[in-house]
Amino acid sequence: MNFSKYKYLFLSISLAIILALLGTTYGYFGGFERSIAFNGGIRFSILMPAGQGRQELSQAAIKAGFKDPKTRQTDPRTNSFDLELGPDLRDKIDADLKEERQKKQKIIDQLRKEDKDIPAELMTRQSVADVVAEQLLPELGVTSDSIVSRETIAASYGSDLGWMAVKLLIYTLIAIGLYLTFRFDFPFALGASAALIHDILMTIGFIGVMQIQPSIPVLAAVLTIIGYSINDTIVIFDRIRVNVHERQQATLGATIDLAITQTLSRTVITSILTLLAALALFMGGESSLRDFAMVLIFGVFIGTYSSIFIASNAVQIYDSIRKKKRAA
Amino acid sequence: MPIMKDLLGRTAVVVLVILASLLAFLPNLLEQELVIAFHTRLRMADRSRVAIDPEVIKDFRIDRENGLRYFFPDAECTPEAGDGLPETHRCVMRGRFLTAARVNSLTHAFPQVVDESFTYVKPHAIEKFFAILSDDDARNLKVKLGLDLQGGMRAVFRADFAGYQDRQQEKVKPLLEKAQTNLEAEEDPEKKAELQKEVDTLTSSLELTKEKKLELLNGARKVLGKRLTDQGLTEPEIRVQQASYTISVDMPGAANSSDVLNRLGDMIRVEYRIVNKKISKELMDNHQEAVVKEIKELRRLLKKKRMKKDDIDDAIARITELSGLKAIDGRIFIEWAASKTGQKAVPRSMIVLGPPALDGEDMRAASVINNPQGPGYFISFLTSARGEQLLGDLTSKNIDERMAILWGNRVISSPTIQSRISSSGQITGNFSLDEAREVASVIQDGALPVELQVLSVNFIGPSLGQESINTGIISILLGFVVVILFMLGYYRMTGIVAVFALFLNLFMMAAIMSIFEFTLTLPGFAGVILTVGMAVDASVIIFEKIKEDLSAGKPASVCIEHGFDASFWTILDANVTTLIAAVILWSSGDAPIVGFALVLFFGLLSSMFTALYVSRLLFDWGLHLLRFQTLSIGWRMQKKEESK
Numbered sequence: 001m002n003f004s005k006y007k008y009l010f011l012s013i014s015l016a017i018i019l020a021l022l023g024t025t026y027g028y029f030g031g032f033e034r035s036i037a038f039n040g041g042i043r044f045s046i047l048m049p050a051g052q053g054r055q056e057l058s059q060a061a062i063k064a065g066f067k068d069p070k071t072r073q074t075d076p077r078t079n080s081f082d083l084e085l086g087p088d089l090r091d092k093i094d095a096d097l098k099e100e101r102q103k104k105q106k107i108i109d110q111l112r113k114e115d116k117d118i119p120a121e122l123m124t125r126q127s128v129a130d131v132v133a134e135q136l137l138p139e140l141g142v143t144s145d146s147i148v149s150r151e152t153i154a155a156s157y158g159s160d161l162g163w164m165a166v167k168l169l170i171y172t173l174i175a176i177g178l179y180l181t182f183r184f185d186f187p188f189a190l191g192a193s194a195a196l197i198h199d200i201l202m203t204i205g206f207i208g209v210m211q212i213q214p215s216i217p218v219l220a221a222v223l224t225i226i227g228y229s230i231n232d233t234i235v236i237f238d239r240i241r242v243n244v245h246e247r248q249q250a251t252l253g254a255t256i257d258l259a260i261t262q263t264l265s266r267t268v269i270t271s272i273l274t275l276l277a278a279l280a281l282f283m284g285g286e287s288s289l290r291d292f293a294m295v296l297i298f299g300v301f302i303g304t305y306s307s308i309f310i311a312s313n314a315v316q317i318y319d320s321i322r323k324k325k326r327a328a
Numbered sequence: 329m330p331i332m333k334d335l336l337g338r339t340a341v342v343v344l345v346i347l348a349s350l351l352a353f354l355p356n357l358l359e360q361e362l363v364i365a366f367h368t369r370l371r372m373a374d375r376s377r378v379a380i381d382p383e384v385i386k387d388f389r390i391d392r393e394n395g396l397r398y399f400f401p402d403a404e405c406t407p408e409a410g411d412g413l414p415e416t417h418r419c420v421m422r423g424r425f426l427t428a429a430r431v432n433s434l435t436h437a438f439p440q441v442v443d444e445s446f447t448y449v450k451p452h453a454i455e456k457f458f459a460i461l462s463d464d465d466a467r468n469l470k471v472k473l474g475l476d477l478q479g480g481m482r483a484v485f486r487a488d489f490a491g492y493q494d495r496q497q498e499k500v501k502p503l504l505e506k507a508q509t510n511l512e513a514e515e516d517p518e519k520k521a522e523l524q525k526e527v528d529t530l531t532s533s534l535e536l537t538k539e540k541k542l543e544l545l546n547g548a549r550k551v552l553g554k555r556l557t558d559q560g561l562t563e564p565e566i567r568v569q570q571a572s573y574t575i576s577v578d579m580p581g582a583a584n585s586s587d588v589l590n591r592l593g594d595m596i597r598v599e600y601r602i603v604n605k606k607i608s609k610e611l612m613d614n615h616q617e618a619v620v621k622e623i624k625e626l627r628r629l630l631k632k633k634r635m636k637k638d639d640i641d642d643a644i645a646r647i648t649e650l651s652g653l654k655a656i657d658g659r660i661f662i663e664w665a666a667s668k669t670g671q672k673a674v675p676r677s678m679i680v681l682g683p684p685a686l687d688g689e690d691m692r693a694a695s696v697i698n699n700p701q702g703p704g705y706f707i708s709f710l711t712s713a714r715g716e717q718l719l720g721d722l723t724s725k726n727i728d729e730r731m732a733i734l735w736g737n738r739v740i741s742s743p744t745i746q747s748r749i750s751s752s753g754q755i756t757g758n759f760s761l762d763e764a765r766e767v768a769s770v771i772q773d774g775a776l777p778v779e780l781q782v783l784s785v786n787f788i789g790p791s792l793g794q795e796s797i798n799t800g801i802i803s804i805l806l807g808f809v810v811v812i813l814f815m816l817g818y819y820r821m822t823g824i825v826a827v828f829a830l831f832l833n834l835f836m837m838a839a840i841m842s843i844f845e846f847t848l849t850l851p852g853f854a855g856v857i858l859t860v861g862m863a864v865d866a867s868v869i870i871f872e873k874i875k876e877d878l879s880a881g882k883p884a885s886v887c888i889e890h891g892f893d894a895s896f897w898t899i900l901d902a903n904v905t906t907l908i909a910a911v912i913l914w915s916s917g918d919a920p921i922v923g924f925a926l927v928l929f930f931g932l933l934s935s936m937f938t939a940l941y942v943s944r945l946l947f948d949w950g951l952h953l954l955r956f957q958t959l960s961i962g963w964r965m966q967k968k969e970e971s972k
Contacts, residue, residue: 040567054793072479073789077437082788127571153576154546154568168916175908183901192905216563217851220924223913224855227906227928228862234902235869242894266872270865273814277807277861281854284803286796288476292851296858 005253007313014198014310021205035213036070039087040155042129045148047080049141057081060139066132068213080148085132090152093128101125128152157216165219169200176230184241187318192233195311199229202302207295217292225299228274232267232307239263240312252319256312271304331952338945345937346832349839355452355469356842362426364396364405364434365446366417380441382416388441389419399434411446418446427470429478429580433787436481458843469842472580474563474849477797479789480580483589485552485780487545487573489536492778496534498683504530541573547777549575555592557922563847574783580847589782597775598688598755598767600722601681603730603742604658608680611660614651622647623678630662630675647678658682661732663739679739681732685722687775690715691753694771696764705764707755709771720750735767792850800850804857811861819871821960825946826867829938834860836934837927844926856927863935866903867943870895875961884959888947892940899940903932 025032048057054071061069061083070084104122111118129150137144173193180189203222212218239259247255278300281293366385369377388395389405396405405419426449435444451466458467472478507530511523545568552575556564565578577592614620626643644660647653653660658680665676691709699706711719722731723745732742733755741756755767790797812830816823837856841848848856874891878884910932913925950956 037565043569070791072791074482074786076789129571150571151569151576152571154570156565156567164916168912168921172909172912175912176905179905179908217849217854219921220851220855223921223924223928224858226909227859230905230909231862231865231902234905235898238898238901262876263872266865266868269818269868269872270862273811273864273868274858274862276810276814277858280803280807280810284799284806286792286800286803286850288792288851289800289803289854292854 007309007316010309010313011317014202014306018198018201018205021202021209025205025208029208029211032208033211033213034087035215036084036086036153036155037216038155038157038161038214040090040153041087042085042090042132043149043151043153044083044129044133044136045074045080045150046083046140046142047078047146047148049146050079052079054081057083057140060141061085061136064135064139066136083136084153089132090128093131097126097128097131172226173197180234180237184237187315187322188237188240190318191311191313191315192230192237194314195233195306196226196229198306198310199225199299199302202306203295203299206298206302210294212291212294215288215291217288218295221292221295221299224296225303228299229303229306232270232303233311235266236260236263236307236312237315240315252316256316260308260312267304267308271300274300335945335948335952338941338948342942342945345836349836351454352458352469352839352842353835355454356471357424358452358454359422359424360426360452361450362400362421362423362431363410363446363448363450364419364421365411365413365443366441367443368413368417370440380417385417385441388438395438396434399430399437413446417443420450427478428472429480429787432481436785436787467843468845470845471838471841472845472847474847474852475565475578475580475788475790476792476849476851477790478580479787479791480578481785482788483577483579483592483785484569484783485548485575485577485592486783487541487548487575488779488781489541489544489573492544493534493536495684500530500534502683504534542568542570544778545573545575548780551776552577552592552780563849563852563923575780578788580849589785592780597734597736598691598771599684599734600686600719601658601661601684601732601734602722602726603732604680604682605730607653607657608678611647611651611653611678611680616650619647619650622650626678627675653680661734661737661739663732663742665741675738679732679742681734681739686711686715686718688771689775690718691771694768696761696768697754705759705761707759707764707767707771708752709755710752711750716750719753720748723750724748797850801853804850804854807854808857808861811864815864815867819961822871822874825943826864826871828946829867829943830860830864832942833863833931833934833938836938837931840930840934841927846927847923852923852927855924856931859928859931860935863931863939866895866899866935866939869898870939870943871961874959878959878961884956885951887959888944888951892944892947896940899936903936907932 046057054073057071058069061071066085066089068086070082072082074080074082108118108122111122127150129152133144133147133150137147140146173196176196177189177193180192200222203225206212207214207218207222236259239262240256243250243255243259243262244252247258250258275297278293278296281289282297284290366388367380369379389397391397392401400421400423403421403423405421407415408418408420409415410418428449431447431449435442435447451468455466455469458469460467474480504527507523507527511520511527514520514523549566549568552566553564556566556577556579563580567576568574569576622643626640626647629639629643640662644662648660661679661681662675663677663679690712692712692715694707694709696705697708726745727747728744730742730744732739734740735755740759743756759767792800812827815826815830819826834857837860840846841856846852870891873895874887877887877890882890907929910925910929913921914929916922916925
């Protein structure tokens with residue numbers, strides 16, 4: 001098969017897809033989905049009536065119009081539960097309250113000017129948690145005494161995690177690049193890095209477009225893809241190395257094509273196996289696993305694609321540039 | 329026969345690895361002993377103590393509604409004396425799956441009755457055997473279940489902002505006064521503006537704004553995360569609760585929580601303070617009856633095996649008050665020195681110290697050094713630019729004075745200053761290796777910026793419902809089964825080798841996770857299974873190579889040997905590059921990533937072992953022991969043979 005003929009075409013397609021994914025994420029969705037783990041939210045501690053549990057609490061929260069409530073039991077003897085709600089709700093209510101406060105302030109200023117008495121209801125200030133409690137209590141059928149505590153919570157992982165990830169990625173690329181230069185040759189280090197960056201950008205774009213909530217499992221899925229992608233690329237590179245030794249006359253393009261064809265059965269089998277396992281997780285339907293599986297399924301496709309069409313082609317492109325320079 | 333001898337040796341290696349893995353994983357399943365201790369006295373609100381009647385404890389032990397049997401319904405707790413407690417206040421129970429979470433739910437439900445500090449799960453004989461891997465006398469070999477599967481504990485910490493301000497005052501006041509006098513004396517307008525700026529920064533560092541508070545809490549959050557990871561408590565969830573200026577820490581399966589919590593919230597830091605020799609001597613020579621009595625009481629408290637920090641602080645406060653010690657003269661600290669046997673540091677005397685002159689923030693590049701003059705270790709450090717100036721000033725002005733080195737509240741040594749030092753220093757004291765490492769790590773990673781006090785501790789249930797856990801686990805296992813069926817269907821008899829390698833790999837991973845006290849969450853479990861599943865990739869590479877050679881018409885034994893040899897470098901290169909990524913992720917030190925990197929790293933090692941070593945051994949068995957001549961390696965091959 002001829003994999004390296006349309007090398008520039010594949011690179012351009014990939015670049016276009018990455019740009020489209022990231023563009024849609026920011027242009028259409030206004031950025032990545034947010035999560036309690038990375039953006040914080042609101043946390044209530046609620047004493048539930050006897051006989052009622054987390055299911056009733058979740059249902060009440062959904063009925064009150066809150067998306068994705070997270071519940072857990074905190075004390076079985078007093079039947080108390082935690083309810084956590086995401087950052088979007090918190091920020092929306094916060095914005096509403098601010099607007100309301102400004103309106104009130106205007107009325108107050110007006111009244112002050114006219115030297116009139118200010119009614120007490122204008123002076124009261126509501127917090128975000130108060131508003132949520134107000135909407136939640138009727139659905140729950142409990143009084144406000146049952147809410148033991150209300151807290152706005154910050155992210156459990158700071159914004160520094162993102163920067164750290166970028167830093168780690170750069171270190172990883174350098175270290176792997178050194179190893180591949182030592183074991184293979186510099187163009188291969190370049191090709192593997194290109195494939196790795198390609199896969200990561202694609203996956204991040206996918207997470208953005210699918211509006212998957214960033215979480216630790218999703219982060220783990222991205223890290224797994226990195227491992228998978230490197231593995232896949234090296235197996236093909238190794239075959240290229242063997243073939244270069246055995247058939248010195250052949251062009252690099254032909255050698256690469258041969259290596260990809262020879263390893264194709266292995267590539268397909270491993271991809272199918274991983275896909276099957278990930279698919280089972282996805283079908284299981286448990287939400288934290290579903291996000292993990294979804295990212296992984298995409299990653300397996302992308303990882304396979306990039307090791308066939310990006311990594312080897314990058315090697316070839318670099319090689320031809322080097323040859324041209326030498327000729328000139 | 330040399331071949332048989334070779335086979336036997338390799339078989340022995342594999343059997344040994346299987347046995348070692350079994351040994352490490354076994355404590356998760358075996359029966360263990362839980363020691364439950366009860367308080368002898370109850371501390372009342374007015375600080376008086378009332379003895380607890382043994383009958384109450386007896387009733388508590390058998391109470392199914394509101395006692396021990398509520399948490400451990402089918403186990404009997406037999407009274408047994410030990411740990412300095414009489415038979416009436418201690419009992420031992422046998423049971424399986426005595427997880428830290430279960431023990432904690434008991435101790436936190438009855439803090440008035442159950443004495444947490446002496447309630448523990450006895451290490452299993454196997455765990456004692458693995459003590460070589462640990463600094464303690466046993467290595468905990470348990471896979472912990474994460475917050476999503478089993479829940480854990482939530483501790484809420486309140487930041488001691490008052491204490492922070494006191495400290496800030498103590499530290500900044502002298503600097504501020506000095507800067508202000510300089511400012512008044514200065515004539516040059518340019519320098520004056522500069523000094524004014526310095527005064528302003530110092531003044532603002534005394535203020536505690538909302539932003540500053542949140543900044544301190546966020547700093548504390550980071551240090552907490554690091555400390556938890558250092559103690560093997562992976563996958564904690566730490567959140568700043570902005571409205572109440574508190575930090576909530578959710579920990580999966582933390583054992584002996586009060587101990588962990590104290591260490592977590594402790595703002596232990598390294599400090600240099602100058603000894604107020606005159607006042608120290610006056611204090612020790614104070615013969616007022618009340619003071620002498622209090623000092624005696626303090627001595628008694630310090631000698632107790634189970635020291636209560638609050639009681640000691642109270643006693644020191646009373647002595648300060650009775651002896652009329654003024655704040656300007658300094659504060660009372662306790663000096664610790666080596667005991668007569670030289671083994672352990674014991675509290676020796678009281679000492680009055682001035683304000684902190686230099687602390688961990690002014691030090692960097694700390695390293696542990698073996699004391700050449702005797703037993704123990706000390707820490708050597710370099711100073712930061714600011715520290716260099718501070719230390720230089722301090723030592724040149726106070727020659728022949730004594731400089732106290734503090735670790736937390738303990739004065740660990742107080743050498744006399746002989747000459748000016750500035751760019752580097754040493755923290756002497758009779759440290760053990762562990763303590764010395766701890767001091768060095770606090771200097772490196774930074775101390776908590778503000779002291780944290782435990783506000784509440786309670787048990788939290790799993791964040792996933794039982795139903796989600798069940799469907800989740802079923803889908804994970806289903807994925808695993810699909811991989812196995814595919815391998816068997818596609819590679820036929822040879823597939824059995826791959827499946828055996830797969831199971832051995834999983835087994836080794838379980839052992840490795842036990843040894844590292846890995847916290848298993850549902851996605852983590854999925855990840856492990858998937859990594860193990862991906863490890864069949866190595867088998868696939870080898871089998872495809874063998875198939876390639878077989879179709880060229882070579883005999884099976886040659887194909888197998890060539891298949892493994894040719895695949896060796898492919899598999900090695902592919903795995904080493906991923907190993908490099910794992911090591912770099914590991915070095916990041918951030919809790920969720922470190923856990924992932926750990927599993928990835930050892931998973932790769934064990935999969936290389938199973939694919940290259942174990943499955944080759946199985947093939948050789950087939951060739952030499954069972955004398956197979958042909959290889960059943962899948963439908964494509966058979967078809968080819970038929971068509972021939």
